[in-house]
Amino acid sequence: MHYEPDTLFFTQLSRFQRLYARSLAARLAPLGVHSGYLGVLHYLWQRDGITQKTLHELMPVEQATLSNTLKRMERDGLIARTPDPDDKRAHVITLTPRANALKPQVMQAIGDLRAAVNTGLTVNDRRYFRRIMRQMTESLETDQEDAPVLLLDEVGP
Amino acid sequence: MHYEPDTLFFTQLSRFQRLYARSLAARLAPLGVHSGYLGVLHYLWQRDGITQKTLHELMPVEQATLSNTLKRMERDGLIARTPDPDDKRAHVITLTPRANALKPQVMQAIGDLRAAVNTGLTVNDRRYFRRIMRQMTESLETDQEDAPVLLLDEVGP
DNA sequence: TGGCGCTATATAGCCTGCTATCAACAAGGG
DNA sequence: CCCTTGTTGATAGCAGGCTATATAGCGCCA
Numbered sequence: 001m002h003y004e005p006d007t008l009f010f011t012q013l014s015r016f017q018r019l020y021a022r023s024l025a026a027r028l029a030p031l032g033v034h035s036g037y038l039g040v041l042h043y044l045w046q047r048d049g050i051t052q053k054t055l056h057e058l059m060p061v062e063q064a065t066l067s068n069t070l071k072r073m074e075r076d077g078l079i080a081r082t083p084d085p086d087d088k089r090a091h092v093i094t095l096t097p098r099a100n101a102l103k104p105q106v107m108q109a110i111g112d113l114r115a116a117v118n119t120g121l122t123v124n125d126r127r128y129f130r131r132i133m134r135q136m137t138e139s140l141e142t143d144q145e146d147a148p149v150l151l152l153d154e155v156g157p
Numbered sequence: 158m159h160y161e162p163d164t165l166f167f168t169q170l171s172r173f174q175r176l177y178a179r180s181l182a183a184r185l186a187p188l189g190v191h192s193g194y195l196g197v198l199h200y201l202w203q204r205d206g207i208t209q210k211t212l213h214e215l216m217p218v219e220q221a222t223l224s225n226t227l228k229r230m231e232r233d234g235l236i237a238r239t240p241d242p243d244d245k246r247a248h249v250i251t252l253t254p255r256a257n258a259l260k261p262q263v264m265q266a267i268g269d270l271r272a273a274v275n276t277g278l279t280v281n282d283r284r285y286f287r288r289i290m291r292q293m294t295e296s297l298e299t300d301q302e303d304a305p306v307l308l309l310d311e312v313g314p
Numbered sequence: 315t316g317g318c319g320c321t322a323t324a325t326a327g328c329c330t331g332c333t334a335t336c337a338a339c340a341a342g343g344g
Numbered sequence: 345c346c347c348t349t350g351t352t353g354a355t356a357g358c359a360g361g362c363t364a365t366a367t368a369g370c371g372c373c374a
Contacts, residue, residue: 007199008195008196008199008267009271009287010177010178010181010192010195010267011195011196011199011217012287012290012291012294013173013174013177013290014174014178014330014331015217015294016170016174016290016293016294016297017170017171017173017174018331018332019294019297019298019301020167020170020297021167021171021331021360022297022301022332023297023300023301024167025332025359026301034359034360035167035359035360036359036360036361038165038167038168039165039168042164042165042168051322051323052322052323053321053322053323056322060168060172061360061361061362062361062362062363063322063323063324064323064324064325064361064362064363064364065360065361065362066323067322067323067324067325068324068325068359068360068361069359069360069361071324072359072360084322087321087322087369087370088368088369088370089321089322089323089367089368089369089370090321090322090323090369091322091323110165110167113300114166116296116297116299116300117293117296117297117300118293118296119296120292120296121289121292121293125289128285128289129286129289129290129293130166130169132278132282132285132286133169133170133173133286134169135277135278136173136274136275136278137169137172137173137176139273139274139275139276139277140173140176140177140179140180140273140274141176142273143180143270143273143274144176144179144180144183171360171361175361175362178330178361179362182329182362191329191330192329192330193329193330193331208352208353209352209353210351210352210353213352218330218331218332219331219332219333220352220353220354221331221332221333221334221353221354221355222330222331222332223353224353224354224355225329225330225331225354225355226329226330226331228354229329229330244339244340244351244352245338245339245340246338246339246340246351246352246353247339247351247352247353248352248353
């Protein structure tokens with residue numbers, strides 16, 4: 001009875017995520033969209049003209065990551081950043097016409113991939129999978145809160 | 158009835174994978190091990206002294222990725238590369254004593270994390286999850302084989 | 315009002331992955 | 345024996361993540 005299941009769970013998970021990203025990339029490439037842009041597009045399609053800060057509050061990536069992603073999206077002509085009249089530190093992010101026009105094709109690509117990945121699975125399988133993934137995600141969030149805060153001595157005078 | 162489930166499956170999956178990697182990193186950092194090293198360590202602990210090519214055949218990453226990972230592991234004193242006597246292009250990769258000594262702690266870290274992630278899940282949940290993940294992974298592999306090979310005209314003289 | 319601390323964003327530097335390409339060596343055929 | 349073709353590994357350059365830190369502007373309070 002093997003204790004170590006030959007390939008690590010982490011390895012399989014990473015591989016799965018990378019395969020997913022690659023299939024997505026294959027479908028999005030002709031549109032000039034990268035997988036990292038998806039989250040931004042998703043929220044801006046719902047609510048255009050917000051600041052980076054607001055967008056950041058909606059998305060599960062760090063501020064620096066978002067900043068870099070927005071830079072590439074600007075370079076690729078998907079968003080524009082105009083100064084926020086109310087706060088000179090901030091910029092209002094808006095989608096370009098091109099980005100707006102892309103929505104149906106991007107949605108189609110996502111749907112296509114979803115269908116491909118779901119072949120052979122029941123509705124129940126999918127729900128169950130998402131439920132377990134959500135629960136594991138919560139456990140990981142907790143795990144990181146419980147992080148070793150240590151080094152709290154040495155605060156001396 | 159929402160068709161679009163608020164956050165994209167891909168986004169959730171990526172986030173889950175990143176959280177997993179981060180929790181792993183938190184446990185491995187004190188050992189001087191990065192998450193990308195795990196696969197290499199895993200296989201070399203089983204079978205030390207193989208070439209990069211052999212290792213590559215075992216691992217689900219591209220050759221260039223492996224090459225870079227090995228470079229960082231060498232820099233960090235975990236592996237050594239000695240010339241292969243049978244083939245002057247190749248190097249034999251061996252673990253350093255430090256890397257060998259690290260095995261119990263790394264295994265412990267992996268086990269700890271596994272336990273943390275599995276809290277609240279039944280054995281059945283875990284098995285089911287892995288099964289669905291494996292099946293989705295296979296669907297994605299198929300998806301990429303079916304890739305648009307296109308551009309096969311224009312070969313003419 | 316002048317300065318200090320907080321906040322919005324950008325940048326530097328790293329890890330991990332990818333594709334494309336190159337250099338060096340191996341192996342076989344003519 | 346040499347020359348072509350294949351194979352092993354390294355490198356360049358990019359995407360997308362991260363932490364840490366810098367910069368600029370906002371706001372408040374003394």
